Each structure stands twice: as structure tokens, then as C-alpha cells.
Amino acid sequence: MSKKRLSSTLRQQQILDTTLEIIAEKGVGGVSTAEIAQRVGIVPSALYRHFESKEALIDALLDRTHMILFENVRKMTLKKSDPKEDLKSLFLLHLEFIRKNPGMPKLVFSDAAVFGSPERKEKVLSIVKNYMNKLTEIAEMGRQEGNFLQDILPEAVAFSMVSFVQYVGLISNLSDGKTDLGELAEQAWGYIERAILSDHDKG
Amino acid sequence: MSKKRLSSTLRQQQILDTTLEIIAEKGVGGVSTAEIAQRVGIVPSALYRHFESKEALIDALLDRTHMILFENVRKMTLKKSDPKEDLKSLFLLHLEFIRKNPGMPKLVFSDAAVFGSPERKEKVLSIVKNYMNKLTEIAEMGRQEGNFLQDILPEAVAFSMVSFVQYVGLISNLSDGKTDLGELAEQAWGYIERAILSDHDKG
DNA sequence: TACTTTTGTGAAAGTGAATTCACTTTCATT
DNA sequence: AATGAAAGTGAATTCACTTTCACAAAAGTA
Numbered sequence: 001m002s003k004k005r006l007s008s009t010l011r012q013q014q015i016l017d018t019t020l021e022i023i024a025e026k027g028v029g030g031v032s033t034a035e036i037a038q039r040v041g042i043v044p045s046a047l048y049r050h051f052e053s054k055e056a057l058i059d060a061l062l063d064r065t066h067m068i069l070f071e072n073v074r075k076m077t078l079k080k081s082d083p084k085e086d087l088k089s090l091f092l093l094h095l096e097f098i099r100k101n102p103g104m105p106k107l108v109f110s111d112a113a114v115f116g117s118p119e120r121k122e123k124v125l126s127i128v129k130n131y132m133n134k135l136t137e138i139a140e141m142g143r144q145e146g147n148f149l150q151d152i153l154p155e156a157v158a159f160s161m162v163s164f165v166q167y168v169g170l171i172s173n174l175s176d177g178k179t180d181l182g183e184l185a186e187q188a189w190g191y192i193e194r195a196i197l198s199d200h201d202k203g
Numbered sequence: 204m205s206k207k208r209l210s211s212t213l214r215q216q217q218i219l220d221t222t223l224e225i226i227a228e229k230g231v232g233g234v235s236t237a238e239i240a241q242r243v244g245i246v247p248s249a250l251y252r253h254f255e256s257k258e259a260l261i262d263a264l265l266d267r268t269h270m271i272l273f274e275n276v277r278k279m280t281l282k283k284s285d286p287k288e289d290l291k292s293l294f295l296l297h298l299e300f301i302r303k304n305p306g307m308p309k310l311v312f313s314d315a316a317v318f319g320s321p322e323r324k325e326k327v328l329s330i331v332k333n334y335m336n337k338l339t340e341i342a343e344m345g346r347q348e349g350n351f352l353q354d355i356l357p358e359a360v361a362f363s364m365v366s367f368v369q370y371v372g373l374i375s376n377l378s379d380g381k382t383d384l385g386e387l388a389e390q391a392w393g394y395i396e397r398a399i400l401s402d403h404d405k406g
Numbered sequence: 407t408a409c410t411t412t413t414g415t416g417a418a419a420g421t422g423a424a425t426t427c428a429c430t431t432t433c434a435t436t
Numbered sequence: 437a438a439t440g441a442a443a444g445t446g447a448a449t450t451c452a453c454t455t456t457c458a459c460a461a462a463a464g465t466a
Contacts, residue, residue, distance in 0.1 A: 125377040159370070167369065177320075
């Protein structure tokens with residue numbers, strides 16, 4: 001009933017936000033125009049003033065997610081103090097991010113992404129690759145600048161991070177938040193650390 | 204047209220096989236009674252002679268998958284010759300298995316599993332836990348019997364294996380089989396190996 | 407062969423969801 | 437205030453499913 005009118009650009013962002021929220025709760029498959037509209041406070045058909053179709057909406061969300069993700073990872077840098085702690089804090093930043101934005105990994109790793117149209121898959125693949133490249137780059141920088149990380153495998157950092165996100169996502173979804181993410185992360189980090197850090201970095 | 208009648212137990216297995224095939228291609232969300240029936244060579248409504256509903260069919264498939272997976276992992280054992288090679292061959296067995304049964308990880312890690320009913324999630328969680336426990340057990344045995352694997356972290360093996368499956372699955376799906384799984388596995392193994400094997404095992 | 411049970415068929419009913427469209431309301435601009 | 441464009445509404449449409457049901461055909465059994 002609230003005849004609040006919003007400019008299209010604002011409404012669009014609001015719709016995308018809401019959709020990501022629903023994805024966080026129910027996954028991409030759980031998204032319906034009816035629910036988006038209801039949460040936004042408009043009627044389903046009104047969505048079509050802002051997006052051509054539901055698929056286009058998801059694509060737009062993917063694009064926006066790509067940007068945000070890229071922005072976020074761009075800001076991450078190693079502080080080259082204690083390289084080991086540094087790397088760990090990178091992981092924790094990561095964890096913090098997916099905690100605050102639980103919809104993003106669920107969108108990127110969703111069935112809709114994996115089994116979508118070729119264009120959709122292309123899009124998702126480029127997100128993942130881009131992301132991993134950026135992470136690899138960070139690790140590479142850390143290796144060059146720090147005098148401790150000589151034996152690091154930059155690709156291993158990227159690989160581990162992505163695996164990490166997937167794994168944490170899986171477990172926390174399945175166990176309905178009953179699992180302590182912090183603890184899970186600590187544990188996972190323990191394994192990952194060994195893969196990333198070289199012998200003399202460990203002791 | 205083919206008025207071939209099959210006993211229910213046979214038909215049931217055939218239906219489950221076909222469904223898993225479709226899942227491998229299109230994901231759980233891509234499964235329809237129409238397509239199952241068509242591939243099996245019967246009419247959609249005939250499916251209801253064998254399963255109460257489509258959901259029940261997926262549940263049955265999950266149960267069967269649980270059994271097969273458990274059987275498979277039960278057969279895996281370390282041969283305690285060269286522990287490093289041994290562990291690697293365990294990974295390769297694993298890879299081989301998911302290559303031959305691409306539907307299984309896609310079913311277990313699907314949105315339908317992750318966002319399904321509480322019972323469904325319970326079921327999937329027990330599959331994953333069971334599986335990881337078994338893997339942990341194997342690694343533990345390897346550590347006790349072999350005289351090289353003293354510094355192994357059994358849980359790290361399980362963790363790495365699951366991450367591995369997820370990661371390989373993701374990349375191979377997204378890149379449409381254009382990625383060489385063998386190569387990807389080699390690379391991933393390189394990272395994982397470092398996480399699992401202790402210092403003196405590496406050299 | 408006759409009878410019963412089981413499996414398969416085809417049409418139809420029921421569902422839920424995306425999308426279209428003619429119409430209305432709001433807002434900015436003049 | 438008048439006008440036009442943009443945003444919102446509600447009803448209707450379409451579509452792809454799943455599921456039900458009465459009937460037919462096959463297999464098993466006596």
C-alpha cells in the first residue's frame with residue numbers, strides 16, 4: 001500500500017540487495033519474483049520495470065558481485081611484518097567477508113551458476129579466475145617483499161582460499177549454523193598453513 | 204511403444220541410474236519427471252509405480268549414493284609401501300571415482316541438498332561426515348603402520364579430500380570439460396601434499 | 407485357460423511461478 | 437495547474453511441471 005516511489009537506480013540496488021539476502025537464506029533456487037517483490041514492498045510485476053527478466057536480474061547480481069568481490073580483494077594487502085600472521089589475517093579477513101556476505105559464495109557456487117547458460121558459466125568462471133589471480137598476486141607480493149616467505153607457493157594460497165570458502169560454506173549450510181565458524185576456520189587454517197608455508201617458516 | 208515390462212526393483216535401479224545421469228549433466232534442479240521417463244523409455248506417470256514422488260526418488264538416490272560411497276571408501280586402503288605415493292594413489296582413486304560418477308558430488312553438493320528439508324540436510328551431512336571419518340581412519344591407519352607418516356594429520360587428509368572434490372568439481376563444471384582434470388589434479392595434489400605430509404617425508 | 411497382480415498408458419487436473427498488459431498513481435518540470 | 441514520463445498495480449495469461457486416475461497390457465500363478 002505504501003505508494004513509495006523510488007528512482008530506478010535506487011530500486012535496482014534494493015532489489016539486488018534483497019535477492020542476495022534471499023539467496024543467503026534459501027539459495028538461488030529459492031528465489032522467486034513473488035518473494036523479492038514482497039520483501040521490497042512492491043508487486044511482482046513491478047520488478048519488470050527494473051529488470052527484463054528474473055534471469056537478467058541474477059546476471060546483474062553476478063556482475064555486481066564480481067565488482068564488489070574484486071574491490072574487496074583489491075584492498076587486501078600483506079603488511080609484511082610477520083608473514084605467517086599476515087597470511088592468517090588475510091584468511092580471517094576472508095572469513096569475515098563471507099560471514100557478512102553469505103549470499104555471495106552461495107551465488108557463485110550455486111547450481112544456477114554451475115549449470116547455467118554458457119554465458120553465465122563464462123561469467124562465473126571469470127569471477128573465480130579473477131579472484132584467484134588477485135589472491136595469487138597478493139601472495140606473490142608477500143613473497144617478494146617479506147624475507148621469510150621465500151618458499152611460498154602463491155597459487156597454493158589462491159587454491160586454499162577458494163577451497164576454504166567452499167568447504168566452510170558447505171559445512172555451515174549443512175549444519176544450520178550450529179557449527180562455530182570461527183573454530184572451523186581455525187582448524188582449517190591449521191591444515192592450510194602447512195600447505196602454504198615452507199619448512200623454515202613453520203618453526 | 205516398447206511394452207517392455209520390468210520388475211519394480213530393476214526399474215527402480217534403472218530410474219535411479221538415469222536420474223543420476225541427468226544430475227551429472229544438469230544438476231539436481233535440472234531433473235524433471237518428463238526427462239527421466241523419456242530416457243528410461245516409459246511415461247512420466249509410470250514413475251509413480253516405483254516412487255511415491257519425485258522428492259522420494261531423490262531421497263532414495265541419496266540413500267543409494269551413501270551406500271555406494273561408503274562401499275567405495277571402505278575398499279580404499281593404504282598399502283604401506285611408500286607412504287607418499289600411497290597417499291597420492293588414494294587421491295587418484297578418488298579422482299577416478301568422481302570422474303566415473305560425476306553425478307555423485309553434484310548430488311551431494313547440490314543446492315537441493317544444501318537448502319533442502321531438514322531431513323534432507325541431515326542425510327547429506329551424515330554422508331559427508333561418514334565419508335570424512337572413513338578417510339580420517341584410513342590416514343590414521345597409514346600413520347600407525349607406516350614408519351614414515353608419523354607427522355601426518357589424519358583430519359587434514361579428510362579435509363583436503365573433500366575440498367579437492369569440491370574444487371575439481373567446480374572448475375571442471377565451469378570450464379565445460381575444457382580443463383584437463385588430470386593436470387588439475389596433479390597441481391592440486393602438489394598443494395595438498397604439503398599440507399598433509401610432514402617435513403621429513405617431503406624431501 | 408482363467409484370474410490376479412503388477413507395470414505401463416494417456417488424458418486430465420492441479421500447481422506454482424514468470425511474464426504481459428491496460429490502467430493508475432506519483433513525481434518532476436514547465 | 438497541466439503534462440508527460442517513470443514506477444507501481446492487479447488481473448489475466450502462459451508455461452512447465454508434478455501428480456492422479458481410470459483403463460489396458462503383460463507376467464505370474466493356479
